[in-house]
Amino acid sequence: MADIFDVYLAEAVISGILLGGVLALLALGLNLIFGVIDVTWICYAELIMLGMYALYYFYSVYGLPMWVAAPACILVVAVLGLLLHYIVIAPLLDAAPINQLLATGGVLFFLQSFATVAFGIDFRNLGIRLPVLAIGEMHFSYARLLAFGAALTGMVVVYLFMTRTYIGTAIRAISQDRQIMALMGVDTKRLYLVTSAIGGALAGLAACLLVLQYDVHPFVGLSFGPITFLICVLGGLGNFIGGFVAAFLFAQIISLGGLYSDLEWGYVLAFAFFIIMMFIRPAGLLARRS
Amino acid sequence: MNPRHLVYWAVAAALIGLPAVYSQPYHLHVMVLILIWSFAYTSWSVMGRFGLVSLGHGGFMGVGAYVTALLWNHLGLSPWIGIPIALVCAGALALVVAYPCFRFRITGHYFALVTLALSGIVLQIITATRDYTGGSLGYTPERTKGSVFTALQFVEKETWYLIALAVWAAGIAIWYWIDRSMIRYAMEAISEDEDAAAAAGINVTAEKLKVTVLSAVMTALAGALYCQYQMFISPDTVSGIAVSLQMVFAAVVGGIYVALGPTVGAVITILLAEMLRIGFGTKAVGWDNLVYGVLLVVFIIFLPKGILGSLLARMKSSSKR
Numbered sequence: 001m002a003d004i005f006d007v008y009l010a011e012a013v014i015s016g017i018l019l020g021g022v023l024a025l026l027a028l029g030l031n032l033i034f035g036v037i038d039v040t041w042i043c044y045a046e047l048i049m050l051g052m053y054a055l056y057y058f059y060s061v062y063g064l065p066m067w068v069a070a071p072a073c074i075l076v077v078a079v080l081g082l083l084l085h086y087i088v089i090a091p092l093l094d095a096a097p098i099n100q101l102l103a104t105g106g107v108l109f110f111l112q113s114f115a116t117v118a119f120g121i122d123f124r125n126l127g128i129r130l131p132v133l134a135i136g137e138m139h140f141s142y143a144r145l146l147a148f149g150a151a152l153t154g155m156v157v158v159y160l161f162m163t164r165t166y167i168g169t170a171i172r173a174i175s176q177d178r179q180i181m182a183l184m185g186v187d188t189k190r191l192y193l194v195t196s197a198i199g200g201a202l203a204g205l206a207a208c209l210l211v212l213q214y215d216v217h218p219f220v221g222l223s224f225g226p227i228t229f230l231i232c233v234l235g236g237l238g239n240f241i242g243g244f245v246a247a248f249l250f251a252q253i254i255s256l257g258g259l260y261s262d263l264e265w266g267y268v269l270a271f272a273f274f275i276i277m278m279f280i281r282p283a284g285l286l287a288r289r290s
Numbered sequence: 291m292n293p294r295h296l297v298y299w300a301v302a303a304a305l306i307g308l309p310a311v312y313s314q315p316y317h318l319h320v321m322v323l324i325l326i327w328s329f330a331y332t333s334w335s336v337m338g339r340f341g342l343v344s345l346g347h348g349g350f351m352g353v354g355a356y357v358t359a360l361l362w363n364h365l366g367l368s369p370w371i372g373i374p375i376a377l378v379c380a381g382a383l384a385l386v387v388a389y390p391c392f393r394f395r396i397t398g399h400y401f402a403l404v405t406l407a408l409s410g411i412v413l414q415i416i417t418a419t420r421d422y423t424g425g426s427l428g429y430t431p432e433r434t435k436g437s438v439f440t441a442l443q444f445v446e447k448e449t450w451y452l453i454a455l456a457v458w459a460a461g462i463a464i465w466y467w468i469d470r471s472m473i474r475y476a477m478e479a480i481s482e483d484e485d486a487a488a489a490a491g492i493n494v495t496a497e498k499l500k501v502t503v504l505s506a507v508m509t510a511l512a513g514a515l516y517c518q519y520q521m522f523i524s525p526d527t528v529s530g531i532a533v534s535l536q537m538v539f540a541a542v543v544g545g546i547y548v549a550l551g552p553t554v555g556a557v558i559t560i561l562l563a564e565m566l567r568i569g570f571g572t573k574a575v576g577w578d579n580l581v582y583g584v585l586l587v588v589f590i591i592f593l594p595k596g597i598l599g600s601l602l603a604r605m606k607s608s609s610k611r
Contacts, residue, residue, distance in 0.1 A: 040399055091591050097398050098343045102542060103590040105535050110583025116576030218576070226410045226531060233403045264418030271411040278404050279390040 008259060011138040016255030017248065018144045022209060024247035025151035026224065027231040028158060028240065029202030035175040035238030036195045038097070039089050042104040044203060045225025046111035047084070051077040051207025052216040053115060056124050074204035081200020082193060089196075090189075108221075115218035123215040130212065147209035154205050155244075158198070171195055175238065227254075227267075230274045235285055242285045249285075250274075305455055309448040318447040324553075324560050325454035326516050327540070331552030332461040333508035334537045336468060337501045339546045341398075341481040344502070345534040346387070346405030347509045349412035352529025353380045354510025355517035356416060356423060359431045362441070364422070369442040373514045380510030381503050383408075388502040392495040395484070406531060413530035428524030431517065442518050450519050457515060458553070461508060465549045468501070477501060509537075539586050545596025554598045 030044050041047070054076045058069035088107055092100045130142040162168035174181045174191055182188050214220065231250050235242030250270050257266030277285070309318060334347050357376035361367040367375075387408050391401055416423050423429050437444040444450055468474055476497045479487040488494050517523045526532065536559075544555025563578040570577065593600050 040403075088587055088591075095590070095594070096341075098341065098402065099590050099594060101343070101399060101402055102538060103587050105538065106583045106586025106590065108583070109535065109539070109579045109586065113576040113579035113583060117580060222531065226406060229403050230407055230410075233400060237399065262418055264414045267414045268411055268418060271407045271414065274407050275387065275404060275411075278396060278400075279394055282394045282396050282400070 007138060009256075011140075012255045012259040013252065014138065014140065015144070016252040018140065018148045018251075019255060020248035020251030021148035021151040022206065023224075023227065023231055023251050024244050025154055025202065025206050025209070026228045027235065027243040027247050028155055029199045029206070030228055030232050031235070031238055031240055031243045032158070032195060032202070033199040034232065035240070036171055037085070037089065037093075037192050038178070038238075039092075039100045040097075040104065040229070040237070041084070041199070042101060042225075042229075043084070043108035043111055043221075044199075045221030045228060046108050046115075047077055047080055047200060047203040048207045048210065048224075049115060049216065049218065049221040050080060050111060051204045052211040052214075052220065053119055053124075054204075055208055055211050056126060056216055060124075060126055070208045073208055074201050077204030077207060078197045078201040081196045081198075081203065084200070085193060085196035090192075112218050112221065119218065121218060123217045125215045126211060128212065141213070143212040147212065150205065150209055154202060158202065161198075167191070167194060227270070230271065234274055234277055246285055302459075306452070309451050313448060315447050318451055320560065320564055322447065322450050322454045322519060324556050325451070325458040326512055326519065327560060328553040328556040329454070329458045329461040329515075330509055330512035331537055331541045331544070331556050332458075332465055332549075333505050333512060335541045335546040335552045336465060336508065337505040338538070338541055340477040340501065342498065342502065343398075343402045343538065344405040344505070345402050345531065345538065346408035347506070347537050348529045348531060348533035349405075349409040350380045350384065350506040350509040351513035351516075351533060352409075352412045352416060352525065353383060354513030355523045355528040356429070356513075358514040359429055359517050359523060360422060362431050368440050369514065369518055370440065373442075373511065376514050377507045377510050381507045384503045384506030385499065388499055389495070392498045392502075397484070406534070409529060409531050409534045413525050416525045416529060424524075426525055428522055428527075430522050433521065443521070454515065454519070457511065462549055462553075464504070464508065468504075469549070473497060473500060536582075539582055541596075542594075543585060543589050543596055545599030545602075547595060548599050548602055551596050551598045555596070558597070 026044075026048070030041060033039060033041055033044075051073050055069055055073040058064045058072050059066060064072070084104075084107060088103050089100065092103055130146070133140045133142060133145065162172055170181070170186055170191055171194070174186065174188060178188070210224075227250065231246045232243050234250070235244070235246035250273075253270045253273055254266040257269040308321075330347075330351060334344070337344060354373075354376045357379050358369050358372040361372035361375060362369055387404070390396075391404055396404055417425050420426075431443075434441045434443050437446065437449065444453075476487070476492045479490065479492060480494050480497060484494055513528050516528060540555035540559045541552045542555070543558060544553065545551030559578075559582065562581060566578045566581075589596065595603060
């Protein structure tokens with residue numbers, strides 16, 4: 001009896017780690033935007049939703065091969081991120097932070113209902129069934145392993161970009177001091193656009209990975225959007241490593257909570273954990289207490 | 291009595307007397323909805339106007355609606371007792387979440403996101419306890435036959451209109467009461483600079499808590515009323531993030547710094563939704579939110595004071611000239 005229990009436990013722990021990789025990717029894009037532009041994209045999950053639709057249309061409707069469809073999808077969402085910044089955020093850069101939050105909330109409404117109007121409310125999926133990997137008595141779908149691998153790769157690429165390239169260095173500098181960088185002759189507007197595009201591209205990558213596992217519908221964003229924000233806040237908004245750690249913590253709580261009870265209780269636990277952690281470490285998991 | 295007061299009394303009399311003269315059921319139904327939601331939006335703006343942007347009000351509304359309905363169905367407690375219990379629950383929830391927030395100086399973005407988690411929790415708990423709450427399929431309080439005062443169930447739309455009108459008027463009165471009280475000055479000082487306000491002798495945490503708990507309790511009352519009127523609630527219509535955002539949206543569009551702003555917001559949003567629904571039928575699914583979303587962005591960029599707020603500001607500046 002004990003053996004069987006442990007197998008389930010191990011499976012849940014590993015599923016949690018796999019989920020954590022994808023959540024970390026989601027959190028990375030949002031953290032990047034927040035760290036550099038100091039704006040929270042409440043509609044981030046809705047960009048991902050549109051990306052999932054993009055891949056669905058490219059792959060299933062227009063019949064493009066996956067190696068064309070996936071980059072095209074990433075490109076589409078990157079352009080969406082760019083547009084979001086250009087149309088909505090740029091005019092509000094000097095407004096109160098809460099107004100920026102609400103404006104992107106408006107975009108959330110807009111994108112959700114745009115998807116409802118344009119694509120209908122049916123659930124759609126790519127119709128790809130990836131095989132299931134069985135290790136002993138544990139079962140993992142290749143879709144999740146692939147998602148985990150791609151998420152990690154994406155994060156490493158972003159890390160290299162941020163540390164090894166000139167633009168990346170400038171982006172990191174701007175997140176440290178907004179005013180000084182403009183005085184140093186750096187074109188902050190251009191950097192903001194580049195950052196928005198990268199944030200969008202990360203959302204596009206996440207979309208490609210999520211659509212392999214889940215059906216897409218106009219409200220799919222609500223099922224992982226809130227979690228993503230909580231992860232970012234828990235890790236400390238703009239703190240990449242904190243977000244990474246928080247993503248895995250959250251994924252474990254959801255996965256293990258789901259093992260002992262319903263999946264919803266996993267989420268309830270995760271949310272409650274978040275609120276308690278906010279009181280213990282208001283500035284994020286890894287912040288030093290002042 | 292100056293002419294201004296006369297106008298107020300005339301408007302009040304007209305609103306109260308309306309169902310006696312005109313009682314087309316559909317129009318009355320829309321008016322009741324507008325009044326209930328106006329009350330909810332006003333409740334939000336009681337704290338929202340001081341920069342305390344809460345995305346957790348969907349949670350408070352859900353508590354108000356579900357606690358009332360659950361007590362009625364499972365324990366047979368009349369809503370006259372159930373609603374006060376629900377309000378106490380919502381107040382306690384607000385206290386439990388808001389106290390540490392204010393104590394540890396969680397403000398701005400962070401406050402909005404913590405409260406977002408709160409509305410997420412309430413939504414998930416309602417869905418997870420589906421054996422009692424019906425989960426995402428929704429929940430119906432048991433019906434009585436005809437109108438029963440003790441069960442707070444009325445068949446006549448006119449009765450509901452008057453109840454909703456009274457509650458809405460009370461909401462506006464509370465708004466004015468805060469507007470004239472010391473709380474307002476304290477809160478305005480806090481929203482500008484917490485340290486300076488504290489140095490000036492304001493108990494920052496206590497003042498913020500007062501406003502938050504009041505706002506949460508009012509929102510829960512709106513939820514309970516909505517439940518008793520519609521006799522059907524589902525997690526998506528009374529709780530969760532979408533409802534929270536809808537409240538913020540309507541209040542911002544109407545104007546959060548003026549008493550009737552949220553009401554104007556409710557009138558605009560509900561009429562828009564109803565007109566689209568009638569004009570386009572099921573084809574209109576999604577269009578109302580599409581328009582809302584665009585409006586919200588446009589308003590925040592160009593008219594942060596909201597429709598009524600900007601109108602009043604313009605009237606004031608032109609009368610001064």
